[in-house]
Structure formats: C-alpha cells, structure tokens
Amino acid sequence: MSTSLILISNREAGSMLDAMSDPAGQAWAVNAREVLQRAGHHRGAARERLIDLLSDQDCALSALEIEDGLRRDGPVARASVYRTLELLHDHELVTRLELGDGVARYEPADPSGHHHHHHLLCERCGQLVPFDDAGLERSIRQLSRRLGFTTKEHEVTLRGRCPDCP
Amino acid sequence: MSTSLILISNREAGSMLDAMSDPAGQAWAVNAREVLQRAGHHRGAARERLIDLLSDQDCALSALEIEDGLRRDGPVARASVYRTLELLHDHELVTRLELGDGVARYEPADPSGHHHHHHLLCERCGQLVPFDDAGLERSIRQLSRRLGFTTKEHEVTLRGRCPDCP
DNA sequence: TTTCGTGCAAATTATTTGCACTTGG
DNA sequence: CCAAGTGCAAATAATTTGCACGAAA
Numbered sequence: 001m002s003t004s005l006i007l008i009s010n011r012e013a014g015s016m017l018d019a020m021s022d023p024a025g026q027a028w029a030v031n032a033r034e035v036l037q038r039a040g041h042h043r044g045a046a047r048e049r050l051i052d053l054l055s056d057q058d059c060a061l062s063a064l065e066i067e068d069g070l071r072r073d074g075p076v077a078r079a080s081v082y083r084t085l086e087l088l089h090d091h092e093l094v095t096r097l098e099l100g101d102g103v104a105r106y107e108p109a110d111p112s113g114h115h116h117h118h119h120l121l122c123e124r125c126g127q128l129v130p131f132d133d134a135g136l137e138r139s140i141r142q143l144s145r146r147l148g149f150t151t152k153e154h155e156v157t158l159r160g161r162c163p164d165c166p
Numbered sequence: 167m168s169t170s171l172i173l174i175s176n177r178e179a180g181s182m183l184d185a186m187s188d189p190a191g192q193a194w195a196v197n198a199r200e201v202l203q204r205a206g207h208h209r210g211a212a213r214e215r216l217i218d219l220l221s222d223q224d225c226a227l228s229a230l231e232i233e234d235g236l237r238r239d240g241p242v243a244r245a246s247v248y249r250t251l252e253l254l255h256d257h258e259l260v261t262r263l264e265l266g267d268g269v270a271r272y273e274p275a276d277p278s279g280h281h282h283h284h285h286l287l288c289e290r291c292g293q294l295v296p297f298d299d300a301g302l303e304r305s306i307r308q309l310s311r312r313l314g315f316t317t318k319e320h321e322v323t324l325r326g327r328c329p330d331c332p
Numbered sequence: 333t334t335t336c337g338t339g340c341a342a343a344t345t346a347t348t349t350g351c352a353c354t355t356g357g
Numbered sequence: 358c359c360a361a362g363t364g365c366a367a368a369t370a371a372t373t374t375g376c377a378c379g380a381a382a
Binding site for chain 1: 372381
C-alpha cells in the first residue's frame with residue numbers, strides 16, 4: 001500500500017519554508033500575478049502584499065489572521081483582504097476551507113497537485129495538521145467516476161486527537 | 167472493488183422516507199431523547215419539535231432552515247434552535263457540517279454507521295447529494311491508523327458538476 | 333483618462349448571550 | 358419547589374457593500 005505522507009505542524013513548516021527560501025510559494029505567487037494580470041487586473045498594494053504573505057504560507061489562514069499578518073507591515077483595509085481573497089478564489093488561486101468552527105480559511109491552490117493536502121484538526125490542542133494520502137486520493141477519483149460526478153475540488157477533514165494528545 | 171452506494175437527491179429522499187414511515191429517523195429520535203434525559207435534561211416544547219423535524223430529515227439543514235420548518239407549525243425562538251442544535255452536537259447526536267458557503271448545516275448523527283455518508287455539492291444547480299463509499303471509508307481508517315490519529319469525526323466534501331449538469 | 337484598487341464606515345448575515353418568565357419532574 | 362427550557366431583544370463576529378478618492382495601465 002503506497003501512502004505518501006507529509007506531516008508538518010504549522011510552526012515547523014514555517015521554518016522549513018524559510019530554510020529552503022520557499023521555491024514553491026514563489027512559483028505560486030508568480031503564477032497568481034500572471035493569471036490576474038491576464039484577467040485585466042491592476043496591481044494594487046494591498047493585493048500584492050496579500051499574495052506575498054500567502055505564498056509564504058504552507059497551510060490555511062483565516063481572513064482575520066491574514067489581516068493581522070499584513071498589519072504588521074502597515075495598515076490594510078479589512079475589505080481589501082476579503083475582496084482579494086474572493087478574487088483569488090474566483091480564479092481558483094486559493095482554496096477556501098471551512099473546518100467546522102465557523103471561520104473560513106484560505107491557502108494557495110496547487111494545480112500541479114504537488115502540494116495537495118487535506119486537514120486534520122486536533123480537538124484537544126487545536127493544531128491544524130496538513131496531510132496527504134495517495135490511497136485516499138485514489139478512492140476519491142474512483143468514487144467520482146462511479147458517480148458520474150465531475151469533481152472540481154474535494155476536501156477531507158478529520159477531527160479527533162493527534163498523536164501528541166492522548 | 168466493493169463500493170456501496172446510496173445516491174439520493176434531497177427531494178427524492180424526502181418522499182422515500184415518507185413512503186417507509188421513516189423507521190431510521192424514529193430510532194434516532196428515541197435515542198436522542200433518551201440520551202438527553204439521562205443527562206438530566208427536561209423536555210421543552212421547542213426541543214421536542216426540533217428533534218421530530220430532524221428525524222424526518224435525511225440530509226443536512228441549516229439552523230435557519232430548521233427555524234423556518236418549525237415556524238410552519240407555530241412560533242419558535244431562534245435562540246432555542248441554536249441552543250438545541252448545540253446541545254445535540256455536544257452529545258454527538260447531530261453532525262455539524264460546513265460545506266464552504268458560510269452556513270453550518272446539521273443532520274442526525276448515525277453511531278451505527280448505517281446511514282453514514284458524505285456530501286457532494288453541485289456548483290451549478292446547488293443540489294446537495296449525500297453519498298456513501300466503502301473504499302473511501304477504508305482509506306480513511308487506514309490513513310488514521312498510519313498517522314496515529316484518533317479520528318472521532320471525518321467529513322468529505324466534493325464540489326463540482328453533478329451528472330445532470332453538463 | 334479610464335479602469336481598477338483601496339480605505340473607511342455602514343450594512344448584512346449567522347450565531348450567541350443576558351435576563352425575565354414558563355414549564356417539566 | 359427547583360432546575361432546566363423558552364422567548365425576546367440586544368450583543369458579537371465574520372463577511373459584504375456603497376461610495377469617494379488614489380493609483381495603475
């Protein structure tokens with residue numbers, strides 16, 4: 001049974017990406033800007049900053065978390081954050097998640113499938129852990145075919161206890 | 167590859183359940199009342215009505231939809247709806263879903279696993295379709311074991327085009 | 333110089349809470 | 358009676374929208 005696994009806590013992932021100067025994120029940002037430009041969009045400051053911030057991220061952030069992050073470098077309007085996220089989502093450049101706590105989270109979308117992953121939310125420590133599983137993906141592909149359903153996005157969320165929380 | 171399938175549109179399912187006088191729903195309602203009673207809860211009118219309404223349901227409803235449904239038979243306070251849903255969720259009697267449109271939906275939880283299912287949301291016609299797939303469940307079990315994660319709930323959402331919407 | 337982006341504040345929407353009153357056991 | 362449930366209205370929290378002004382192509 002081939003199961004590929006990426007298991008990264010938010011904190012660890014941040015430093016990993018720092019260490020490798022985040023080539024994947026850069027690629028995403030470049031592509032995102034290109035897509036928006038082709039669609040006839042200008043390059044406003046807030047949007048540019050948001051794209052940079054998201055590209056440094058490995059896992060989902062809420063709109064308010066993004067706003068906070070941006071504010072550390074200077075003021076931003078909340079509306080710009082929401083509008084930019086909506087725009088990115090319309091162009092399928094971000095994935096929008098709702099993990100069951102009433103807050104929408106966003107993360108860079110990954111058309112190549114290289115960084116595709118799902119989420120596991122520990123109900124005890126609140127940690128959000130991205131994971132990837134080939135068997136699961138296979139099941140979903142087969143299932144979609146069987147149902148005659150054209151699946152554009154899919155999302156799997158596990159809620160429970162992580163290995164560190166007994 | 168054994169893949170069991172239940173494919174029911176909301177509308178069809180409603181009539182199906184009518185036709186068989188909803189034995190599963192009745193069982194759920196009985197159990198729900200028992201669980202709440204054991205926990206020392208009284209039987210207020212709003213809560214009783216909500217349990218009845220949910221037990222007739224095969225798939226997820228939002229709090230506002232539930233409120234509307236209840237109002238057809240008489241007035242209910244919105245707060246009672248939310249409080250009851252919270253209570254049922256605390257006792258794991260309902261499953262709470264967030265399918266990505268900012269609204270929480272609730273449906274009777276199924277400890278037996280008999281009616282366990284996931285959701286498929288057609289982005290074109292908006293139809294919410296419940297489905298069940300053995301292969302998918304197997305993948306999730308294996309995955310949880312491999313990650314050392316104790317999965318209490320899991321949720322799979324597919325978004326795309328249903329067979330009727332080309 | 334026109335189209336798009338931004339900021340601010342006000343509006344919406346979903347959900348929660350405080351409190352006085354009613355009801356179940 | 359006492360604990361729990363209900364309704365109503367006001368409070369939050371997340372997200373959206375209208376509009377005037379500033380910036381990009």
